[in-house]
Amino acid sequence: MSVEAGSQRGKKRKLLKSVVVDVRPLRTPAFRRLFTGTAITAIGSQLTTVAVPKQVFDLTGSSGYVGLTGIVALVPLLVFGLWGGAIADTVDRRKLLIFGNAGIAVVSALLWAQAFFDVGSVWLVFVLLAFNQAFFAINMPTRSAIVARLIEPELLPAAAALSGTVNTFGMVFGPMAAGALMPVIGLPTLYLIDTIALVIALYAVWRLPPLPPLSGTVRAAGLKDVLDGFRYMGTQKVLLASFVVDIIAMVAGMPRALFPEMAERTFGDPPGGGLALGWLYAAIPIGSVVIGLFSGWLGRVRRQGVAVTIAICAWGLAVVGFGLSNSLWLAVVFLCLAGAADMVSAIYRQAILVMAATDEMRGRMQGAFTVVVAGGPRIADLTHGWAAAAVGTAAAATGGGVLVIVFIAIAVALLPAFWRYRAAAVTK
Template sequence: MTVEAGTKRRRLGSVVIDIEPLRIPAFRRLWVGTAITAVGSQFTTVAVPKQVFDLTGSSGYVGLTGAVAMVPLLVFGLWGGAIADTVDRRKLLLVGNTGIAVVSALLWIQAWLDIGSVWLVLGLLALNQAFFAINLPTRSAIVARLVEPRLLPAATALSGTMSMFGTVFGPMAAGALMPAFGLPVLYLIDTIALILAMYTVWRLPPLPPLSGQVRRAGLRDVLDGFRYMGTQKVLLASFVLDIIAMVAGMPRALFPEMAERTFGDPHGGGLALGWLFAAIPIGSVVCGLFSGWLGRVRRQGVAVVVAICAWGLSVAGFGLAGSLWLAVVFLALGGAADMVSAIYRQAILQAAATDEMRGRMQGAFTVVVAGGPRIADLTHGWTAAGVGTAAAATGGGLLVIVLIVVATALLPAFWRYRAAAVK
């Protein structure tokens, strides 16, 4: 290799995503399982709000899915994180995957039988989110046990990028499949994907607590996690900022109505709905694929604040967009900004948490990252029912910027936060 070629390779390596963690067999199995479920789960993510909208004709009911999902996310996210710190994480991940697969099969059956009960759909959604809330913090807490510390940022970027890839391909495929095969097939595909992913989890090594003591998790463990979080002020601030970004800014509850009434989708669903659901992840994936440079930024607090403000501005632009493709562009820009914020917030979490607390911190992270958009589904859905989808989206995006400025002024330590220098 010439000196010039070597220089070009090093420059490229400093920009594109680092794939070194994939050389570790156990992490590679976990990553493949993440890839399979990332695609499959998006079929259900599209199918549930679409089925609710078809049954009711109301974005308000679509927003209600957020409230229904929020309660199990809150309860089982925190409790699931505590369990992940006290048992074999591999076994817990198998339990979570099995539960989600069973619920997905039940969603398929009710849609295939055309039962037509919105409350049955919402009840199964709540059960799905309970297992999801146990599964996600467990899967995230496993990563640090499979790779060495220096590879954690790269492993996080790989997992996050693949999850975002699923949220690109899944909704687009769902939008294409619905007109041809109907909505029930989306639930069926998710069920099959979950069954396939269970094999990759089965191949993981045992992952008991490092203390060697396996025990039952209780309320005290959850409270210990809150007390520990209270000592990590910068970590706590990062959760607050993300809550603002998601609750005020996430417009996905508006997608079914906007796809049909603003961008011309047929009543049974179409490509516009798929593009709207895929647009944010598209931006996230592109950002993740070129995330090598993010590791050189030390002022991570500033980076998070700027990224969230860019997210809010993009959502406001989406609300004002008059064409589907302009709306997709604004959402994609927002997705890139959200990916930057997520990478740095996860890096802050990895730096702050010890292994015996990592499950509980990931549980809190799950509640914030997954729960915030559920609250947004409720607020955006009912706001749109009153003032329209465009006003709900634009107002939410601008509110993000205002609240982030206020929160940063009240939490100056986060603005000053710097990552430790790499030696």
């Protein structure tokens, strides 16, 4: 091989590494175990995400009730997301993560039981969903806060991209698998598969090292710890603004409560569920996975406030396109574009969060992040579900996308520091 050819190959490899997702965090054994547990449950958890609203729609025949699942999930998310984040700052995070994973597995088994024995109670589904979200709200901020203790600080953005990519990868294949398998194996089996995946992942979490507070003091977390987190957040204006813009994007623009009705009544799925339902749930994550796999270039963008703002506006435009679509595949394309924009926004918002929070506050900030990221779509489930019941699914989705753009413009005008925010240094 000539020197010139070798140089060209070296340049191509360097260019490829600057574009594709950075896998260096996986060289750390502890992070690799945490990542493995996340990957195992990524698809299984999405089976339940599809199964719950589908079962509610089957029991009631109403998108309004599907939207009500948003409020049922929101209350435990608010309470246990904030409190769970505070607990994660005061106890061994490994033990707390084991508790959260085990709790989700037990609830998933109960969801399987009620569906298998055909209890037929939508209110029982709501109760189990509330418990599922309570354990989830404890689990997620703990898992996110652990990452910073397992790898070097300069690898945190890469770790966020890896975790986000594997989660959205599950969001692609989980819903597609649910749509394809539901008519074959039945809805109860989806819950059972999720339960088995959670039990397997629990072993990976068990093998993590002890992660007590850096202060060495383990104590109970109370209301004061939660309030201290809010006071700390108030001192971080750009961080606070990043939460506000994400709430706007999710509450006004997330149309997933419309998917069961649109799959059946707009895109022709049979009453028992079908591929259209799976494609609708999978489309947003497909766009997110594509961006995640080719996220290497994102670390070179320093004006992260501008990037988040543009990405959220792109999300709103894509949701408008989805609402106006009469073809399933055109709707899927617009949802994929929305997912790509959302992933860009999420990576930069997580990077801002990591840079702003100290370790003793990281659990509480991740708790607030969990409330915003997971709670916002639950409110959207309610607003979009009842809006669809009043004006139809197309108007509900299109109007939501328009509101995203309008509210983001107002928020940036009121919070100019966020628009001006620049990363302190280029990360890779």
